[in-house]
Amino acid sequence: MTTIYVGNLPFSATEDEVRGIFERYGKVESVKLINDRETGRPRGFGFVEMPASDAQSAIQQTNGFQMGGRPLRVNEAQERAPRPKGPGGGGGGGPRRW
DNA sequence: GTTGAGCGC
DSSP: OEEEEEESOOTTOOHHHHHHHHTTTSOOOEEEEEEOTTTOOEEEEEEEEEOHHHHHHHHHHHTTOEETTEEOEEEEOOOSSOOSSOOOOSGGGSOOOO
16 A cells, blocks of 8 residues: 655645545545644645555546646655654655656 | 645654
């Protein structure tokens, strides 16, 4: 299973909407939209968990997909849990793909 | 009654 970062989401977007989009390109394991923990205000990005085979296809298909008038930013997500041995790398730190 | 970077407890 691969974790996918989904950004540039409209504040009016919901997890059900994002899941519906990704389910068209593969099996969606889980969807979580991130909102500000302190203020509760939506940050406009979230995460989608999918199988690796479906994730690679879904990323390319959903990247730039207009949702609510905004093109979605889809990319492979970083690891949420930091490793005590050292920091991770790659993925989100790379060049932007248009 | 608002806003816009980008990586979640």
